[in-house]
Amino acid sequence: xxxxxxxxxxxxxGVTYEVGREKIREFAAAVGETAAIFHDPEAAKQAGHPEQVxxxxxxxxxxxxxxxxxxxxxxxxxxxxxxxxxxQEFEYRRPVYAGDIxxxxxxxxxxxxKGPHEFLTIETxxxxxxxxxxxxxxxxxxxxxxxxxx
Amino acid sequence: xxxPRHAHLPRDGGEPVSLRFEDVNVGDELPERxxxxxxxxxxxxxxxxxxxxxxxxxxxxxxxVGLPGVISHGMFTMALVTRALTDWLGDAxxxxxxxxxxxxxxxxxxxxxxxxxxxxxxxxxxxVRVSLWAELEREGETIKPIKNGEAIVELP
Numbered sequence: 001x002x003x004x005x006x007x008x009x010x011x012x013x014g015v016t017y018e019v020g021r022e023k024i025r026e027f028a029a030a031v032g033e034t035a036a037i038f039h040d041p042e043a044a045k046q047a048g049h050p051e052q053v054x055x056x057x058x059x060x061x062x063x064x065x066x067x068x069x070x071x072x073x074x075x076x077x078x079x080x081x082x083x084x085x086x087x088q089e090f091e092y093r094r095p096v097y098a099g100d101i102x103x104x105x106x107x108x109x110x111x112x113x114k115g116p117h118e119f120l121t122i123e124t125x126x127x128x129x130x131x132x133x134x135x136x137x138x139x140x141x142x143x144x145x146x147x148x149x150x
Numbered sequence: 151x152x153x154p155r156h157a158h159l160p161r162d163g164g165e166p167v168s169l170r171f172e173d174v175n176v177g178d179e180l181p182e183r184x185x186x187x188x189x190x191x192x193x194x195x196x197x198x199x200x201x202x203x204x205x206x207x208x209x210x211x212x213x214x215v216g217l218p219g220v221i222s223h224g225m226f227t228m229a230l231v232t233r234a235l236t237d238w239l240g241d242a243x244x245x246x247x248x249x250x251x252x253x254x255x256x257x258x259x260x261x262x263x264x265x266x267x268x269x270x271x272x273x274x275x276x277x278v279r280v281s282l283w284a285e286l287e288r289e290g291e292t293i294k295p296i297k298n299g300e301a302i303v304e305l306p
């Protein structure tokens with residue numbers, strides 16, 4: 001069954017997440033980011049940052065919390081067993097810092113058939129207090145073999 | 151907007167270093183970063199990221215869904231690639247955009263080598279376009295679990 005492409009543009013409720021110093025340390029250690037700015041708020045401040053810095057792919061922690069409601073949307077008709085992660089993009093307005101309270105709001109940006117597969121793009125905008133956009137994540141999920149037959 | 155433009159601190163606590171636009175040339179290769187992926191790393195990454203999909207830690211489940219065994223999180227491999235970028239920059243702040251394509255799975259005990267090259271410089275915006283990819287050796291062949299990656303960085 002093809003995905004419901006009438007949902008292109010649908011926005012889902014935002015999920016709010018408080019970025020903690022220890023969570024950044026844990027994430028940095030897991031991915032081998034050993035630079036002091038990712039571990040030590042004082043080192044980060046000496047390097048000109050307002051706070052401890054999160055590694056570039058840290059926003060994945062947020063979209064793993066905001067994304068399930070899209071994937072499980074019964075109107076979309078996605079069978080997660082057929083899904084592989086095709087591409088991932090992050091666009092940054094600034095780094096994520098410890099102490100940020102970010103709201104991740106996902107939206108279905110695109111659904112496109114290419115051959116037998118469908119490509120679902122979920123765009124997640126992460127905003128800080130006051131609506132400041134910090135990061136936009138775009139994930140393309142490949143739904144294998146679900147395109148309408150030609 | 152706050153945009154630090156000072157020297158960055160290196161990991162060893164030595165003299166601050168700062169990669170400047172003028173220091174970078176088209177064709178420069180990023181220092182490559184190798185990581186042998188072990189199961190403990192995948193479990194750590196599952197906990198740190200919150201991605202508990204059993205294909206990354208449960209051998210039996212992974213085989214049941216047709217995989218050769220547990221595989222790495224694509225986002226973990228991406229993080230290894232962006233680590234090559236942050237190591238080269240000495241910071242995460244200059245990164246405006248980073249994107250990757252996931253092409254092949256990574257299995258435990260394989261060594262992922264993250265690489266990159268400077269492709270283009272724009273003096274008007276002081277931005278640099280860097281290509282990024284990841285390689286590993288499997289059965290005598292070089293395969294690329296991540297291909298066509300790209301970053302745009304803005305340098306002081």
